Amino acid sequence: MSTRAISSTESDVYPAAVSLTDVTAGYGPHIVFKRLSLKIDKGQFAGIVGPTACGKTTLLKTILGTHSPLSGTVLLDGQALNDIPRGIIGYVPQLGSVDWRFPVTVEEVILMGFYTGKRIWPWPSMEERERVHDLAYRLGIYRCLGQQISNTSGGQRQRAFLARALVNNPALLVLDEPTSGVDIKAQHEVLHLLGDINSEGITILLTTHDLNAVASHLPWVICFRNGLIAQGRPRDIFTNDILTRTYGGDITIVRHEDYFLIATGTPIHFSDGDP
Amino acid sequence: MIEFLLEPLEYEFFWHGLLATLMVGASCGLIGALVILRGMSYVGHGLSHAAFGGAVVGFILNLNFYAGAGAMGLLAVLLINRITRSGTIKLDAAIGIVTNAMFALGVAIISQVRAFSQSFEAALFGNILGITEGDLLLIGFVSLSTLTMMFLMYRPLLFSTFDQEAARVFGIRTASVQLIFSLLLTLTIIASMNIVGVTMIAATLITPAATARLMTDCFSRMLIYAWIIGGITGVAGMYLSYIFNTASGATIVLFGASLYCLSWLTNFLHDRYVLQNHLDGKSDFVQTTQHQSVERNEAGL
Ligand SMILES: Nc1ncnc2c1ncn2[C@@H]1O[C@H](COP(=O)(O)OP(=O)(O)O)[C@@H](O)[C@H]1O
Numbered sequence: 001m002s003t004r005a006i007s008s009t010e011s012d013v014y015p016a017a018v019s020l021t022d023v024t025a026g027y028g029p030h031i032v033f034k035r036l037s038l039k040i041d042k043g044q045f046a047g048i049v050g051p052t053a054c055g056k057t058t059l060l061k062t063i064l065g066t067h068s069p070l071s072g073t074v075l076l077d078g079q080a081l082n083d084i085p086r087g088i089i090g091y092v093p094q095l096g097s098v099d100w101r102f103p104v105t106v107e108e109v110i111l112m113g114f115y116t117g118k119r120i121w122p123w124p125s126m127e128e129r130e131r132v133h134d135l136a137y138r139l140g141i142y143r144c145l146g147q148q149i150s151n152t153s154g155g156q157r158q159r160a161f162l163a164r165a166l167v168n169n170p171a172l173l174v175l176d177e178p179t180s181g182v183d184i185k186a187q188h189e190v191l192h193l194l195g196d197i198n199s200e201g202i203t204i205l206l207t208t209h210d211l212n213a214v215a216s217h218l219p220w221v222i223c224f225r226n227g228l229i230a231q232g233r234p235r236d237i238f239t240n241d242i243l244t245r246t247y248g249g250d251i252t253i254v255r256h257e258d259y260f261l262i263a264t265g266t267p268i269h270f271s272d273g274d275p
Numbered sequence: 276m277i278e279f280l281l282e283p284l285e286y287e288f289f290w291h292g293l294l295a296t297l298m299v300g301a302s303c304g305l306i307g308a309l310v311i312l313r314g315m316s317y318v319g320h321g322l323s324h325a326a327f328g329g330a331v332v333g334f335i336l337n338l339n340f341y342a343g344a345g346a347m348g349l350l351a352v353l354l355i356n357r358i359t360r361s362g363t364i365k366l367d368a369a370i371g372i373v374t375n376a377m378f379a380l381g382v383a384i385i386s387q388v389r390a391f392s393q394s395f396e397a398a399l400f401g402n403i404l405g406i407t408e409g410d411l412l413l414i415g416f417v418s419l420s421t422l423t424m425m426f427l428m429y430r431p432l433l434f435s436t437f438d439q440e441a442a443r444v445f446g447i448r449t450a451s452v453q454l455i456f457s458l459l460l461t462l463t464i465i466a467s468m469n470i471v472g473v474t475m476i477a478a479t480l481i482t483p484a485a486t487a488r489l490m491t492d493c494f495s496r497m498l499i500y501a502w503i504i505g506g507i508t509g510v511a512g513m514y515l516s517y518i519f520n521t522a523s524g525a526t527i528v529l530f531g532a533s534l535y536c537l538s539w540l541t542n543f544l545h546d547r548y549v550l551q552n553h554l555d556g557k558s559d560f561v562q563t564t565q566h567q568s569v570e571r572n573e574a575g576l
């Protein structure tokens with residue numbers, strides 16, 4: 001049960017998808033994490049877990065370049081953020097941060113993925129439209145392309161934003177809390193879909209606070225709490241010790257053959273008289 | 276009826292007023308659509324007041340009316356940007372501080388030099404009499420530039436208005452988009468100031484846009500509707516102000532507000548009608564459920 005650090009010789013030869021060195025980030029005088037060094041290999045499907053307000057979103061924004069770190073370097077594919085070509089990162093924001101009353105359809109949301117390109121005409125080109133339709137078909141939202149975003153379900157919204165992130169064939173896909181705000185079935189479906197996307201060679205990095213979803217879908221977890229606690233395969237990482245250090249408090253891990261379930265609090269003991 | 280409408284057209288001042296209100300109304304509508312979607316209503320209100328202060332300052336410095344207003348508006352935009360950058364002071368507070376101070380400066384100067392308080396009545400309440408060809412030229416230039424810029428910046432504007440953070444990640448320079456948009460807003464406000472008046476500019480910006488929002492759920496259509504409704508509101512307001520001999524700005528705003536009410540009422544009655552059909556069982560309420568089941572099959576999950 002060792003935590004495997006990603007500093008193999010391989011990753012020294014090929015630049016990592018994401019590489020942070022001695023990064024300190026915060027807001028004004030408030031430091032969120034200090035001197036963080038972290039590497040995420042190409043082709044990885046990794047989930048960052050940790051308690052609320054531990055800096056997961058800040059870490060993602062630092063990687064995405066929308067939050068400037070106070071010190072340290074962030075490299076994507078061995079290049080500084082300013083040097084990487086547009087469209088190489090796909091980003092799916094947290095659904096809770098979106099204004100659902102905004103007057104756009106699902107199709108317009110997906111088309112936005114192209115809005116950083118050279119084309120200036122407001123209307124989409126044939127190729128753009130075709131690409132959007134293909135993706136929408138693949139993600140199962142073809143039927144609601146013309147629908148107002150406020151009229152779609154959580155799962156459909158999630159896929160619309162996923163499609164937008166995918167239009168430019170990104171090398172790295174970053175998602176903030178994709179398992180929040182959707183029901184358990186949509187959650188399962190979205191993670192399954194991400195698994196398929198990952199198997200096509202796209203590196204995926206997501207945050208979540210749903211440990212069980214990570215345990216059953218993701219090959220790699222990063223335990224984070226204002227700094228790196230541990231990273232590795234869920235079966236190696238999800239130990240009482242590491243989870244307690246990540247979340248504090250009591251965490252119980254129930255293992256049954258290949259399945260395991262993570263619960264908080266103390267177990268309930270039923271007395272004999274109970275049905 | 277036709278003759279009644281044509282009669283005032285014999286006067287040149289009316290022609291000028293009509294052209295001015297048409298262009299000002301349309302530009303304000305178009306810019307206003309983005310103002311409400313970007314949550315900048317208060318910015319519009321504040322900038323018009325800052326521009327008024329600038330016009331007064333310009334006047335005592337013997338500058339052109341528009342030059343003073345423009346310089347002060349620009350200064351306000353830059354100051355507000357600067358103050359909010361650190362994040363400790365929120366946008367609405369920054370607008371309050373900067374633009375109120377500039378407006379107060381104008382008011383203070385006017386109260387001191389009472390002699391020319393009359394020249395600023397137009398700037399405060401709007402006046403369509405005595406619009407010069409120079410005014411028309413400026414308004415025409417501003418209308419054309421806003422229209423062109425909105426067309427050229429449609430994509431980055433839409434993306435950054437909808438989702439600023441993601442737009443940045445995707446590579447849109449959202450800070451530049453915001454700055455250019457603020458400049459267009461300032462230009463529009465300055466060009467509209469003498470026509471509708473400082474006190475009425477915020478409403479001229481927002482009301483046609485809000486009406487357009489009620490009429491459509493599509494971003495591009497909302498822009499076009501707001502542009503057209505703004506133009507209609509301007510022209511109708513001009514006629515009504517001529518007929519009833521009322522202040523042009525106030526009349527335009529009142530007409531705009533009536534259109535909004537009408538549109539709201541139509542929506543309300545339409546919703547009631549649809550609901551009633553649902554209750555009577557005449558509707559196609561299975562539509563959404565069908566969509567979802569088909570979609571699941573396509574996903575093949
Ligand atoms: N824009 C901001 N300004 C100031 N503080 C912030 C801002 N965003 C986040 N924080 C603070 O930084 C810490 C980490 O937040 P965040 O990265 O959003 O955590 P998480 O995503 O893990 O819930 C929190 O204490 C939060 O209050």
Ligand SMILES: [Mg+2]
Pocket residue numbers: 056057058176177
């Ligand atoms: Mg977060």
